[in-house]
Amino acid sequence: xxxxxxxxxxxxxxxxxxxxxxxxxxxxxxxxxxxxxxxxxxxxxxxxxxxxxxxxxxxxxxxxxxxxxxxxxxxxxxxxxxxxxxxxxxxxxxxxxxxxxxxxxxxxxxxxxxxxxxxxxxxxxxxxxxxxxxxxxxxxxxxxxxxxxxxxxxxxxxxxxxxxxxxxxxxxxxxxxxxxxxxxxxxxxxxxxxxxxxxxxxxxxxxxxxxxxxxxxxxxxxxxxxxxxxxxxxxxxxxxxxxxxxxxxxxxxxxxxxxxxxxxxxxxxxxxxxxxxxxxxxxxxxxxxxxxxxxxxxxxxxxxxxxxxxxxxxxxxxxxxxxxxxxxx
Ligand code: P6P
Numbered sequence: 520x521x522x523x524x525x526x527x528x529x530x531x532x533x534x535x536x537x538x539x540x541x542x543x544x545x546x547x548x549x550x551x552x553x554x555x556x557x558x559x560x561x562x563x564x565x566x567x568x569x570x571x572x573x574x575x576x577x578x579x580x581x582x583x584x585x586x587x588x589x590x591x592x593x594x595x596x597x598x599x600x601x602x603x604x605x606x607x608x609x610x611x612x613x614x615x616x617x618x619x620x621x622x623x624x625x626x627x628x629x630x631x632x633x634x635x636x637x638x639x640x641x642x643x644x645x646x647x648x649x650x651x652x653x654x655x656x657x658x659x660x661x662x663x664x665x666x667x668x669x670x671x672x673x674x675x676x677x678x679x680x681x682x683x684x685x686x687x688x689x690x691x692x693x694x695x696x697x698x699x700x701x702x703x704x705x706x707x708x709x710x711x712x713x714x715x716x717x718x719x720x721x722x723x724x725x726x727x728x729x730x731x732x733x734x735x736x737x738x739x740x741x742x743x744x745x746x747x748x749x750x751x752x753x754x755x756x757x758x759x760x761x762x763x764x765x766x767x768x769x770x771x772x773x774x775x776x777x778x779x780x781x782x783x784x785x786x787x788x789x790x791x792x793x794x795x796x797x798x799x800x801x802x803x804x805x806x807x808x809x810x811x812x813x814x815x816x817x818x819x820x821x822x823x824x825x826x827x828x829x830x831x832x833x834x835x836x837x838x839x840x841x842x843x844x845x846x847x848x
Contacts (some may be wrong), residue, residue, distance in 0.1 A: 526552060526688065526699045526708035533692065544692075547604035547628055548676070551651065552708065554598035555680045555688055558591045558635070558649060559701060562682040565641060580611075580823070587641050588612060591634035591649065604628055607662040609822055611636075611791055616664050616822070627658035628675070629667055631791040631822075637759030646683040648761025652795040653677070664822055667790065671815030677795035679761050689715070689765065691802040696768075712769070717805040720834040721771025725756045725763045733779040737810075737843035741775075744842075760787065764796050764830065768803060773831035773839060777810055785809070785827035789819055793828045806836040810843045 527549065534545045565587055592612040599605055600619040604626035608617045611633040619625065632651040640647055653676040656666050678690025686701040688708050698712030724745045731739065745752045755772070757763050763774050778785050787793055797807030797814040807814040807830040817826065829839050 524710035526710070529697065529699070529710055533694070536694070543604045543626060544628070544676070546602055547599070547626070547630075547653070548690075550599045550602045550604070551595075551630075552688070554595045555649065555686070555708075556701065556706060557594045557598065559680070559682055559686040559703075561587060561590055561594075562635075562641075562647065562686075563703075587647075588635050588638045595632055595634050595649070599630065602626070605630055606656060606660060607666075608632070609664075609667050609790065610634060611788060611823070616662070616667060618662065620661075625659045625662075627656055629654050629656055629662060631667060631795075633788065633791045636761055636792065637757075640757075640759050645757060646681060646759055646762040648682060648759065648765075649680040650761060650792055650795050651676075651678055652791055652798070667822060668819040670818050671789075671794035671797050674794060674798050674815075677798035679765070679795065679799075681761050681765050683762060683765075687711070687765070689768075689799065691799050693798075693802065696799050696803045715768060715803050717768050717800060717803040717832055718771030719804070719832060721767060721773065721832040722752050723755050723767055723770060723772030724752050724835075725754070725767060725772065725774040725831075726776070727756060727758070728754070730779055730781065733781040735777070735779055735843070738775070738777050738779065741839045741842040744838075760792060760796075764800075767831045768800065768805070771832045771835075773829065773835035775839065776828045777843075778827040782825070784825045786825060787828045789814070789817060789824050789826040790822060793826050793830075796828075796830055800830055804833065805831055806833045808836055808840050810840060 530545045534540050592610055601623045603624040605628050606625040607629050609631040630653050637647040652674050655675045676692045681687045689698040696715040699708035700711040701708050776787050793814050800807050809827045829836055
């Protein structure tokens with residue numbers, strides 16, 4: 520009887536790549552998986568558990584906080600703080616970093632996460648997701664925010680959990696991108712998408728055309744080209760980053776949230792949205808740009824800084840970015 524490759528077994532096999540490994544990363548990731556399962560169970564029951572709707576408070580960005588946002592944030596923190604593998608965490612929902620010391624031993628990793636991205640879709644039952652990024656730090660270091668402000672190239676792990684028609688966990692540690700699907704009857708993630716590769720060129724473009732009145736010329740020209748007969752592309756836009764990204768990762772295509780005259784620095788967050796997805800898409804053979812350069816080479820200045828994001832199939836991203844590069848006179 521075949522049991523299938525569980526995430527737990529996969530993690531242990533990955534760990535064997537490093538004979539001198541302490542097992543700390545595997546244990547840290549196992550704590551993250553527990554958080555994913557708990558959040559998944561709550562997302563599945565949101566409509567029934569009376570936790571739909573706003574909690575009546577606002578997050579650090581002045582956005583209305585949904586109860587599930589708070590629950591996902593607390594679940595992540597409470598599930599991951601006691602393991603002794605992290606020294607601190609950073610969440611989209613919290614202004615400052617969260618230290619674990621004083622209560623638990625410090626570890627040699629820090630994690631950044633968006634506990635429930637796309638939360639405005641919760642009440643209408645559209646897929647939402649958790650996005651995470653893990654950096655290694657000097658063991659036991661008294662961590663400050665500065666220790667988080669590293670370019671995406673320094674991530675040791677990045678991934679997301681998509682609470683869609685099924686719950687999937689997709690991650691990379693720099694050795695390819697692998698997807699696992701949760702079997703709720705067993706409570707275990709099983710390997711369902713080994714070594715994901717994004718098609719070199721896709722037939723899907725994802726952008727909020729409601730913003731077209733704010734677009735810079737390069738964006739308008741690229742989207743006009745994408746809509747032309749020759750391109751034969753289709754528009755798909757859920758308005759939930761993890762859902763839009765995951766579809767394009769598997770089918771090929773491009774997601775764009777560029778800088779425009781309304782969001783001059785873009786809307787999405789560099790540290791816990793763009794960087795982790797950029798690590799994943801590059802490992803899958805794709806590309807991620809801010810319209811000028813590679814997302815993973817950006818040196819952050821603030822924890823919650825925004826960035827333009829053009830991400831997906833390599834040929835599509837390169838073509839889109841060429842429309843922003845104003846030809847030098
Ligand atoms: P807009 C959701 O609020 C989010 O942060 C991402 O998940 C999504 O891609 C984007 O914003 C949608 O933004 O302006 O198109 O509604």
